[in-house]
Amino acid sequence: MSLKALIFDVDGTLADTEEAHRIAFNTAFAEVGLDWHWSRPQYAGLLLTTGGKERIAAHLHAQPLSAADRTALDGRIDEIHARKTRHYTRMIRGGVVPLREGVQRLLQEARAAGVALAIASTTTPAAVEALLEVHLGRSALGQFAVVGAGDCVARKKPAPDIYRWVLRELGAAAGDCAALEDSAIGLAAAKGAGLFTVVTPSYWTRTEDFRGADLVLPSLDGTAPPAGGAGGTELGPGMLTLREIGRRLEARRHHTRGERIHGDTREDHHRIHHRGPAPLPRGDR
Ligand code: XBP
Numbered sequence: 001m002s003l004k005a006l007i008f009d010v011d012g013t014l015a016d017t018e019e020a021h022r023i024a025f026n027t028a029f030a031e032v033g034l035d036w037h038w039s040r041p042q043y044a045g046l047l048l049t050t051g052g053k054e055r056i057a058a059h060l061h062a063q064p065l066s067a068a069d070r071t072a073l074d075g076r077i078d079e080i081h082a083r084k085t086r087h088y089t090r091m092i093r094g095g096v097v098p099l100r101e102g103v104q105r106l107l108q109e110a111r112a113a114g115v116a117l118a119i120a121s122t123t124t125p126a127a128v129e130a131l132l133e134v135h136l137g138r139s140a141l142g143q144f145a146v147v148g149a150g151d152c153v154a155r156k157k158p159a160p161d162i163y164r165w166v167l168r169e170l171g172a173a174a175g176d177c178a179a180l181e182d183s184a185i186g187l188a189a190a191k192g193a194g195l196f197t198v199v200t201p202s203y204w205t206r207t208e209d210f211r212g213a214d215l216v217l218p219s220l221d222g223t224a225p226p227a228g229g230a231g232g233t234e235l236g237p238g239m240l241t242l243r244e245i246g247r248r249l250e251a252r253r254h255h256t257r258g259e260r261i262h263g264d265t266r267e268d269h270h271r272i273h274h275r276g277p278a279p280l281p282r283g284d285r
């Protein structure tokens, strides 16, 4: 198998964490005496600004404040965000957010096959660490060859920079790796870096447009609605195995080289014409 690495997004992909992020932001706001409270619908809009500090700044700049108040609050963003991160990591380490279906299994398959694991996230490193350690044990970080998170690149997703940074650190070519994402923003970032991309939409992203993804599944185990999602979308049946990712990566490589001259592959046909995933082979269901 020429698949060298699986690169995972964190929020929404490994676990449906955004509700915990939202609660942590609101707790931090209350703690510093701000009367801000982000409702779920408001937070859904704020997710379009990636990165917690950037999200606070976006909200701040939309408030009707005097220039002096705005400048004063601007100077406190790092402190407010640090408080938010403390609340968030405490919640996550308490185990309140489970990993999504199929994540443990796919990580295990990759470890067994010697396929490298990596992280490409917008989130603060401490938040990534908390999630990985509570579910994969204290040695969790050691299982990942590269952890790209937070401010290790200046431009966050949808810019491809974090994926390019991870690929550089891995010493791998985009064509030998697959990205796993949950959002249209993450998909744009992974595709911008030239990666084969699997999307498992989360509660917050389930209505987004995933055209351009190589594969869209309700979860890595294919059957469950997005964790925490009310009536999540069933996009297709079937478990996504490491072998199947490798097979599709290989097929895409041949397709790109023009070796497939008889029109769309079966999966391309489904993606283009039905905007859903192609059925998985029987053995992998
Ligand atoms: C998702 C995000 C993050 C979190 C907040 O990132 O947009 O910014 O909502 O995290 P991804 P921080 O899906 O790429 O993991 O407050 O720690 O920045």
Ligand code: MG
Residues within 6 Å of the ligand: 009, 010, 011, 012, 013, 181, 182, 183, 186
């Ligand atoms: Mg995400």
